[in-house]
Amino acid sequence: MRRNHKLGIGLVMLGAIHVAVLFAGFFAPYGFATQNRELPFAPPTRIHFVDAAGKWHARPFVYALGADPANPEGYVTDRSVTCPVHFWVEGAPYKIAGVFASRRHLFGVEEPGRIFVMGTDAYGRDQFSRFLFGGQLSLLAGLLAAGLSVALGMVIGGVSGFYGGWIDEILMRGGELFLALPWLYLLFAVRAALPLHASQAQIFLLIVGVVGLIGWARPARLIRGVVLSAKERNWVVAARGFGASDMYLLRRHVLPEAYGVILTQGTLLIPQYILAEVTLTFLGLGVGEPMPSWGSLLSSLQQYYVLASYWWMFLPALLLVPIFLAFYLAADAVQEHLKSVTL
Amino acid sequence: MKATDSYILRIEGLAKTYVQLRRFTRERYKVRAFENVNLSIPRGGTLAIVGESGAGKSSLARCLAMLEKPDEGEIRYEGSNIVRASRKDRFSLHRDIQYVFQEAMTAVNPRFNAVEVITEPLLLQRMGTKAEQRARALELMRQVGLSPDDAEKPALEFSGGQRQRLATARALAVQPKVLILDEALSNLDLPNQELILRILDDLQRRHALTYVHISHDLRAVSQFADEVAVMREGKIVEHKRTADLFAHPEHAYTRELLEAMPSVESILLQRSA
Amino acid sequence: MKYLVRRLIHAALLMIGVSFFSFALLQWAPGDFFDELRLNPQISKQTIEGLRVQYGLDQPLPERYGRWLRSVAKGDFGFSVAYGSPVGPIIGVRARNTLVLTGTAILAAWLFAIPMGMWAAIGRNGWADRICGVATSTMLTIPDLLLFLCLLLLAVRTGWFPAGGMMSPSAESSGFWAKAKDLAGHTFLPAFGLAVATLPILVRHVRAAMIDVLESPFMRAARGHGISRSRLLFRYALPVAANPLISLFGFSVATMLSASLLAEVVMSWPGLGPLLIEATLSRDISMVVPVVLLSAIFLVIGNLLSDLLLFATDPRIRVE
Numbered sequence: 001m002r003r004n005h006k007l008g009i010g011l012v013m014l015g016a017i018h019v020a021v022l023f024a025g026f027f028a029p030y031g032f033a034t035q036n037r038e039l040p041f042a043p044p045t046r047i048h049f050v051d052a053a054g055k056w057h058a059r060p061f062v063y064a065l066g067a068d069p070a071n072p073e074g075y076v077t078d079r080s081v082t083c084p085v086h087f088w089v090e091g092a093p094y095k096i097a098g099v100f101a102s103r104r105h106l107f108g109v110e111e112p113g114r115i116f117v118m119g120t121d122a123y124g125r126d127q128f129s130r131f132l133f134g135g136q137l138s139l140l141a142g143l144l145a146a147g148l149s150v151a152l153g154m155v156i157g158g159v160s161g162f163y164g165g166w167i168d169e170i171l172m173r174g175g176e177l178f179l180a181l182p183w184l185y186l187l188f189a190v191r192a193a194l195p196l197h198a199s200q201a202q203i204f205l206l207i208v209g210v211v212g213l214i215g216w217a218r219p220a221r222l223i224r225g226v227v228l229s230a231k232e233r234n235w236v237v238a239a240r241g242f243g244a245s246d247m248y249l250l251r252r253h254v255l256p257e258a259y260g261v262i263l264t265q266g267t268l269l270i271p272q273y274i275l276a277e278v279t280l281t282f283l284g285l286g287v288g289e290p291m292p293s294w295g296s297l298l299s300s301l302q303q304y305y306v307l308a309s310y311w312w313m314f315l316p317a318l319l320l321v322p323i324f325l326a327f328y329l330a331a332d333a334v335q336e337h338l339k340s341v342t343l
Numbered sequence: 344m345k346a347t348d349s350y351i352l353r354i355e356g357l358a359k360t361y362v363q364l365r366r367f368t369r370e371r372y373k374v375r376a377f378e379n380v381n382l383s384i385p386r387g388g389t390l391a392i393v394g395e396s397g398a399g400k401s402s403l404a405r406c407l408a409m410l411e412k413p414d415e416g417e418i419r420y421e422g423s424n425i426v427r428a429s430r431k432d433r434f435s436l437h438r439d440i441q442y443v444f445q446e447a448m449t450a451v452n453p454r455f456n457a458v459e460v461i462t463e464p465l466l467l468q469r470m471g472t473k474a475e476q477r478a479r480a481l482e483l484m485r486q487v488g489l490s491p492d493d494a495e496k497p498a499l500e501f502s503g504g505q506r507q508r509l510a511t512a513r514a515l516a517v518q519p520k521v522l523i524l525d526e527a528l529s530n531l532d533l534p535n536q537e538l539i540l541r542i543l544d545d546l547q548r549r550h551a552l553t554y555v556h557i558s559h560d561l562r563a564v565s566q567f568a569d570e571v572a573v574m575r576e577g578k579i580v581e582h583k584r585t586a587d588l589f590a591h592p593e594h595a596y597t598r599e600l601l602e603a604m605p606s607v608e609s610i611l612l613q614r615s616a
Numbered sequence: 617m618k619y620l621v622r623r624l625i626h627a628a629l630l631m632i633g634v635s636f637f638s639f640a641l642l643q644w645a646p647g648d649f650f651d652e653l654r655l656n657p658q659i660s661k662q663t664i665e666g667l668r669v670q671y672g673l674d675q676p677l678p679e680r681y682g683r684w685l686r687s688v689a690k691g692d693f694g695f696s697v698a699y700g701s702p703v704g705p706i707i708g709v710r711a712r713n714t715l716v717l718t719g720t721a722i723l724a725a726w727l728f729a730i731p732m733g734m735w736a737a738i739g740r741n742g743w744a745d746r747i748c749g750v751a752t753s754t755m756l757t758i759p760d761l762l763l764f765l766c767l768l769l770l771a772v773r774t775g776w777f778p779a780g781g782m783m784s785p786s787a788e789s790s791g792f793w794a795k796a797k798d799l800a801g802h803t804f805l806p807a808f809g810l811a812v813a814t815l816p817i818l819v820r821h822v823r824a825a826m827i828d829v830l831e832s833p834f835m836r837a838a839r840g841h842g843i844s845r846s847r848l849l850f851r852y853a854l855p856v857a858a859n860p861l862i863s864l865f866g867f868s869v870a871t872m873l874s875a876s877l878l879a880e881v882v883m884s885w886p887g888l889g890p891l892l893i894e895a896t897l898s899r900d901i902s903m904v905v906p907v908v909l910l911s912a913i914f915l916v917i918g919n920l921l922s923d924l925l926l927f928a929t930d931p932r933i934r935v936e
Contacts, residue, residue, distance in 0.1 A: 177633045181912050182873035185892065189638060189908040192896040234444045235452040238510075241410050241442055242464035242517070243434045253452055275759050279878060282761060283893050301765055302882070304779065308772045317762040325757045 007337070010329030017323055021135035025094030028129035029108045029115055033290040034092065036114065036124030039065060041310050042075060044119045052079040060085045064112045073309075083113025119312035121300060131316050134292035138281075141208050141293075142274030148212025149273075150266045153219030154258065160220065161227030162250060172224070175217035186214050187276065191285050203287050211276045219265040223258045230257040260338040267331035271324045278320075294320065348422065351521060351553050352384040352407070357416035359402055376402035377577035380416070384521075387551040391568035391585075393561050393600070399577040400557045401445075404525045407555065408442035409433060420521075438468055441519035445526035447507035453499040457484060460498055460509050464517045483512040486546075488538055504535035511539060515546065523555045528563070540567055562604045565589060573597050623923040627916045634912040638905045639681045698900035706891070706903075711910055713782060714887035718876045718914075720803055721810035722868065729815055730861075733822025734849070740827055748823070752816035760813045760875055764882040767805045777805050780884030806883040813875045814868055821864050825857040832856075855929065862926045869918030873911055 020027050036042075047060045061082040068074040089108040095101050109115045117128035160171040178186070190210045198206070230236065236253050274294075280286045281295025282302075289296070297316040300306045306313055358378040377399035384390050392400050405411040407418060409425060417424045425436055441464075444450040451460045461480040465471055471479065481491045487508040498506060507527065514522060522543075528536045544567065546552055558564045564571060565585055572582040573596065580594040592598045696703045736748035771779040778784060782802050783795075790798070829835060830853055838852050880889030888907050895903035 173633075176630065177637060179870070180630050180634055180915055181908065182870050182877070182915060184874035184877045185908050185911040188877075188892050188896050189904055192899065192901065192904045233452075234446055234449040235455075237410060238442070238444065238450065238513070239463060239467065241408060241437060242467040243437045244467050248467070256454060275761070278759070279761060283881060284897060285893075298761065298765070304772060307765070307769055314765065314769070317759070317765055320759050320762060321757055324759060328753075328757055 007330065007333030010326050010331075010333055013322065013326035014330055017135070017326065018139065021132060021139055023096060024129075024132035024136055025096060025102065026104060027106050028126070028132045029091065029105055029117075030126045030129045031092050031094065032125070032130045032133035032292050034125060034129075036120065036126075038067070039075075039114065039116075039120055039124040040122050041073070041306075042114075042116055042120040042124065043310075044312050045114065045116045047085070048082075051082050057082070057084070062109055062113045062115055064114070081112065083109045083111070085109050085115060118315050119310070121297075121313065122306075127297065127312065127315065130292040130297055131294070131319065134294045134297055134316075137204070137287060137291060137293040138274050138277050138295070141204065141211070141277040142270045142272075144208045145212035145215070145273040145276070146266050146269040148208065149215040149269055150219050150262055152213065152216040153223055153265070154255070154262060156216060157220035157223030158227055158250060158255060158258070161224035162231055162246065162254065164228075168224075172221070175220055178214060178217040183214060184276075184279070187211065187280065188285070190214065191280065200287050200291055207277055207280060207286060211273050211280075215269060215273070219262070219269070222261050222265060226258040226261055227254050230254045264331065264335045264338065267327065267334055271327040275324075349386055350383040351386040351421065352382075352555075353417075353419040354380055354382040354384075354407075355417045355419070356381065357403070357406065357413045357418065359399075359406060359411070359413045359415075361402075375577055377574070378415075380579055382572060382579065382582065384553060384555060385569065386553055387547070388569040389547070389554040389556060389567060391556040391558055391564040391571045392574055393558055393564055393571060394574035395559055400559075400574050401525055403574070404442070404523050404555065404557045407521075408440055408523050409436065410442060434468075437464075438470075438517045439519055440521045440523065441514040441517065443507075443510055443514050443522065443524045443527040445529055447503040447510065447530055450510040451498045451506055451513070454497060456495050456497050457489070457501070457509060458494045461513045461516050464513060468517055470517065479516060480512075483516060484509075486515075487512045487542055504531050507531055507535065508539065511542070518550075519552070521553045521555065523557070525557045526559070527556075529558065529560070536563075561600050573600065619927060620924070623920060627920050630916055631913065634916075635685070635909055636681070638908050638912075696895075696900055696903045698895065698898045698903065703903055703906050707888070707906055707910060710886060710888045710891045710907075713885065714873075714876060714880065714889070715914070716799075717803060717806055717880065717885055717887060718810070718869075718872050720807040721814070721876070722872055724807055724811040725814050725818055725868070725872070726865070728811065729818035729822050732815075733819045734826055734854075736819070736823045737826030737830060738849075740823075740830075745823075748819060752819050755812055755816040760809075760878055761882070763813060764806070764809050764879050767809045768882055771805055778802050780882075782886050802885075806879045806885050809883075810872060810875055810879050813879075814871055817871070818864065818868060822857075822861060825860045826853065829853045829857045859926065859930050862922045862929070865925070866915075866919035866922040870915050873914060 042065055045062050045065075047062060048057075049060055050056050051061070061084045063077045063079055064081060064083060065075040066078050068076045085107055086109070087107050089105050090103045091105040091108050093101060093103050107115070114126075116126050118131060119127050121127060121130075156171055156175075160168045181189075187210060190213075191206075194206055194210070231249070231254055233253070236249055239249060239253060277286060277293065278295035278298070281293040282299050283295075284299065286293055286295055294316055298313070301313055301317075357380040359376045360378075361374040361376055363372040363374070380403060382390070392403065394400050402411065406413045406426075409428075413426060416426070418426050420436065420440065423432075425433070425440075428436060455463070458477055458480045461483055462476040465476040465479065470476070481494060484491050484494065489505060489508055489512070493501075498509060501509060507530075511527070528539060531539070543552075543554065547554065556564060556568060561571075568585050570583065571585050571588045573580050573588075573594065575596045581588065581592065581597045583591075583593075588597065589601065592601055696706065699706060732748055736745045739745050768779060771777040778801055780802075782799070784798050784802075835848070835853060838848055843852070876887065877889035877892065879885065880887040881893055884890070888911060892904065892907045894900075895907065
């Protein structure tokens with residue numbers, strides 16, 4: 001059945017992405033701040049199985065890079081030393097979710113080799129490692145912000161739809177105000193009003209808060225619609241006739257009708273909000289160095305020479321496509337599933 | 344010692360108007376649902392209120408059940424005016440006066456299972472422990488002819504007739520003294536109708552319940568009602584004991600209704616023609 | 617007529633609300649432009665305070681709002697602390713540039729969305745529809761940022777298009793046609809990117825609206841009368857489908873404006889976008905507020921236009 005396939009594929013992809021990002025320390029050969037000043041803008045390392053002498057190795061290996069005397073911005077491969085790739089190695093220490101310490105990495109290479117799966121940036125930092133760590137920030141920001149928007153939308157839409165009257169008018173007009181501004185402009189306006197220099201954690205919370213808070217209007221409107229029709233149902237009138245309080249009605253009868261909408265809205269918002277965080281950081285208003293975010297990985301592309309010469313800096317942007325695809329597949333599947341069980 | 348009133352409900356001068364505000368023009372669109380309604384409902388008996396759609400019967404019924412508020416008049420239940428009742432009083436009054444809807448499919452929340460549906464009023468009225476509530480629910484299910492094995496089934500999986508029985512069981516759960524059935528049987532097929540009527544009849548005899556049936560079907564009502572009140576365009580035009588109404592109808596409208604009722608013989612005649 | 621008046625009042629109220637809201641942001645701004653200067657130990661406190669008074673930053677908020685409203689009414693949008701010059705002229709040029717870009721993009725987007733949506737609707741569930749579906753889904757999955765970066769890369773690598781900016785320095789002194797050609801060349805990529813970014817949603821809605829109309833009873837009746845297909849489509853179906861689409865137009869202006877911010881920054885188009893970024897980074901609130909306000913004005917005007925269009929084309933609204 002095509003429907004189940006969509007959901008399955010989407011969920012599997014999402015699961016894989018989240019696992020990779022959560023265990024970034026394990027999957028990444030290097031830390032996100034580890035610099036290799038002598039190797040700025042190094043291209044992605046090539047994996048070899050056959051060495052310069054024509055011998056075949058069972059274990060893949062890489063060659064170290066050295067400065068090219070002829071070209072100050074290029075590199076030559078030093079084919080004299082083979083640096084085998086090892087798996088399950090001990091490397092730089094890291095913490096999973098800030099709690100579990102470990103030194104295990106999925107793979108690494110012997111000195112003096114370096115394995116840059118996605119090349120390096122201006123400071124010689126491994127882009128692949130930074131991509132994984134950056135995912136922690138961007139994904140978490142998107143998730144939290146979407147949760148915030150939906151929660152806010154639920155409260156406001158619920159109150160608005162249930163009580164009606166002037167509360168409804170005021171809240172919906174307020175929502176219109178939020179919808180009247182192009183959201184990216186609104187985002188910047190609010191960001192501008194907030195301090196530029198704060199601790200990283202504070203800036204992160206700020207971004208989550210701002211992105212989440214400006215997006216409540218659309219979910220609120222949809223939830224309000226559901227609440228409006230749900231509260232007129234005969235079983236709600238009956239429950240009122242048994243002496244039910246408003247809170248009871250909302251909790252037991254009205255809001256459960258909105259769960260479908262809430263879920264679809266949430267899953268649609270997550271990728272949008274991830275993109276919002278990426279855009280903010282890309283333009284310089286996100287969490288600062290050295291903590292990476294997918295946006296900061298891409299910000300160097302604003303310079304022509306980077307864009308033109310170092311193609312691997314593009315990779316994080318390309319990787320965003322399958323990630324968003326996974327979210328949209330899952331969201332689509334959720335929507336279809338809910339349509340089929342609507343009473 | 345005050346003698347017990349033979350009438351459990353006395354309605355005096357009741358009136359209700361629905362006002363619809365048209366947006367952006369300041370006109371108000373008024374609909375007079377009913378006016379100047381005076382009724383006395385005998386204790387332990389069955390009153391039927393008949394009339395065509397739009398006559399105001401449902402609005403009257405909802406006011407009786409305290410689901411809506413009338414604009415004028417009084418409803419005296421056991422002597423006290425329930426229209427003016429405080430929140431606290433209304434809470435316990437809901438235990439005494441219950442209401443069953445016409446629409447079976449929307450009468451109960453399809454997401455709730457049978458036990459949840461029936462125990463909801465018990466929960467809200469805080470009657471009994473969880474175990475007692477569940478026991479009562481199962482007992483009621485049996486009384487309305489539903490199998491206790493279906494206790495955990497969601498209401499979604501019940502047919503229209505079964506849901507109506509669930510709704511009736513729910514209304515009976517709090518042991519009301521007055522049951523208002525708003526065209527509750529109209530959407531059921533005959534076997535289901537008869538089943539519910541039998542159950543109600545049995546309960547009425549055992550517990551001296553008072554019923555108010557709202558219906559548009561004069562003939563059906565004649566089977567079980569003690570008294571009949573005819574409503575037309577928001578006013579009660581005639582109110583008599585059933586036999587008297589059928590034998591000596593006074594109002595022209597009543598006579599119209601009686602004449603419009605096809606007798607069994609005439610139906611058979613038409614069919615064979 | 618009442619409808620128009622209502623929409624105008626609504627728009628005006630919205631503008632007042634938005635302006636107040638943007639000004640309220642100031643209340644929560646814990647610092648200001650001079651924070652950076654404060655960090656510099658060489659500049660004395662008195663100098664900074666003097667500068668603040670000079671720019672009127674020490675006045676209470678309602679007074680500043682009132683003064684600001686009055687000056688806006690006179691056409692004076694305030695003074696930018698970062699630029700050291702009046703805000704009005706700076707914004708004016710940038711706004712014009714943004715309008716050029718977004719106007720072109722909206723036109724392009726709708727020009728493609730309507731035929732595509734119609735095509736998909738007519739052949740619904742057939743191969744045309746499926747191709748459209750796949751195309752729109754693909755376009756939806758590609759984040760705007762990636763799209764604009766790719767376009768920029770294309771320009772840089774192939775040299776077919778100028779890599780950003782709005783006007784080549786050489787064109788400054790050329791004649792009208794040369795200037796026009798130059799502008800077109802610069803506008804093409806960003807407008808193309810913007811159109812692609814907003815196209816999928818539009819196509820989906822056009823398709824849905826057309827399917828709704830095509831399957832309605834009155835269309836079946838018209839078909840039964842033997843009216844020609846093209847006449848059916850354009851004289852019967854499209855006018856009815858136009859109603860929800862005209863409302864969508866207002867919404868598409870909003871998304872277009874947001875997307876244009878990113879496009880302008882990436883493609884170095886001198887519009888409101890880069891201006892806003894600069895102002896935000898330098899905490900120049902006196903520049904941020906008018907820019908945001910202007911974007912809201914564009915949006916409200918866009919919606920008003922669609923309301924007007926609706927009024928002109930849909931007789932049902934006129935009767936109300």
